[in-house]
Amino acid sequence: MSSKKVPLGGKPSSAPKAGQDVDAWVGSRQKEPNKRLTIDIPASLHAKLKSDCAMRGRKMADEVRDLLLEKYEKS
Numbered sequence: 001m002s003s004k005k006v007p008l009g010g011k012p013s014s015a016p017k018a019g020q021d022v023d024a025w026v027g028s029r030q031k032e033p034n035k036r037l038t039i040d041i042p043a044s045l046h047a048k049l050k051s052d053c054a055m056r057g058r059k060m061a062d063e064v065r066d067l068l069l070e071k072y073e074k075s
Contacts, residue, residue, distance in 0.1 A: 041049075053060045 049060055049063065053063050
């Protein structure tokens with residue numbers, strides 16, 4: 001059994017850009033940590049989601065994340 005490596009995001013810049021407010025730069029680096037969610041969905045729904053995302057050039061995770069935010073961000 002091999003272990004799966006999961007990327008955690010892009011590499012942050014190492015220093016603020018010239019003229020950029022240092023406090024704003026520090027604040028921009030502080031993001032809420034992510035948590036992984038694994039769900040089982042019917043194969044037909046997976047196929048529809050995958051097809052729709054491929055046609056629009058989107059990642060499936062981004063699509064599901066946006067749908068969840070749309071429903072629960074208001075709370």
